[in-house]
Amino acid sequence: MDEFDPTQHPHRRYNPLTDEYILVSPHRARRPWLGQVEPSQPPSLPQYDPACYLCPGNKRAGGIVNDAYTSTFIFPNDFAALTPAPVPAAPEPPHSLLNKGAMMGCSNPHPHCQVWSMSDIPTIPGKELASFKRYASSESDVPASDAPKAANNRPCLLCEYAHFEVNGSSGERIVTKNDDWVALVPWWATWPFELLVLPYRRHIRSISDLTPEEKSDFARILSEVTIRYDNLFFSSFPYSMGIHQGPISLEAAQVKKDCEDDCEVPHLHLHFAPPLLRSATVRKFLVGFELMAEAQRDLTPEQGASRLRECGTKHYADSL
Secondary structure: OOOOOOOOOOEEEEEOOOOEEEEEOHHHHHOOOOOOOOOOOOOOOOOOOOOOOOOOOOEOOOOOEOOOOOOOOOOOOOOOOOOOOOOOOOOOOOOOOOOOOOOOOOOOOOOOOOOOOOOOOOHHHHHHHHHHHHHHOOHHHOOOOOOOEOHHHOEOHHHHHHHHHHHHOOOOOEEEEOOOEEEEOOOOOOOOOOEEEEEOOOOOOOHHHOOHHHHHHHHHHHHHHHHHHHHHHOOOOOOEEEEEOOOOOOOHHHHHHHHHHHHOOOOOEEEEEOOEOOOOOOEOOOOOHHHHOOEEEOOOHHHHHHHHHHOOOOOHHHHO
16 A cells, blocks of 8 residues: 555545544545636726725715725625624524524625624634634643743644644745745645745734734735735735634723633634636636535645745736
8 A cells, every 4th residue: 555645545534623633635636627717806906996886985885975985995794694782683583503694705806804793702703713712721732832822821723733833843834934924825725826924033922912912913914925925826815814812891890701711722813715726717606515525625734835836026027
């Protein structure tokens, strides 16, 4: 029997953040592709479109006129999945096994983000919070290291993981790093070029806890990561990015009462989930096995990180 080769043979990897497994099948990357191919995106978008409801000075769908903004513009979502209280209470599900969730799609080409505020912790961050708590409570099972610690000197899952990737491994999953932040393709990555971006020098529970220097390094690593994404397939690379941090409350005293040290164990981090797989027009679809069994990817995280590292930090469009 051949010796196991993680770049050729299928295997499973454990995701400690969500307590789930992913199937890695690198041999599938060599299969011929006859599936759907998306049209290429235009190299650039117009800075102003008179028909766009988000452009400066234009009227939005609800009739409100946008400011003539020249920088980041913040406004309430006209069709938000969550609406401010008071609203009628949702009915209880007819059976304990039925729960529902909101769907959200990108409805316009402008670079944009959304801030969601819920009275309950959503499912995916909730799984991560449970994993952070479980790891912080398993100090006797955690090998001693000089990685940063959370409150009361409790071990932090992502502090330990980042410390290992930066100091204890070959660095083959690291795409880039600076004095405070590291961007890497995690061992358990699902999307082909998924990235985890996190501070690695100290335990930070919230983006509001960043120092001015950490904020500057944060901006720099975000710029470098997104340029590398565009350079990968010489296109405006699509992705979803989310910031996960410790839960917060409007009442600081209530936070302390409800959470105690549990609110201090989560570690600030960002998830980048880009769908492109082979080119600017071929993307990864989550279907079949992924929906019915468990997540699966066609190239190893190490291969994904290597591809991104090979992309320079000078944007490809600057050479056109």
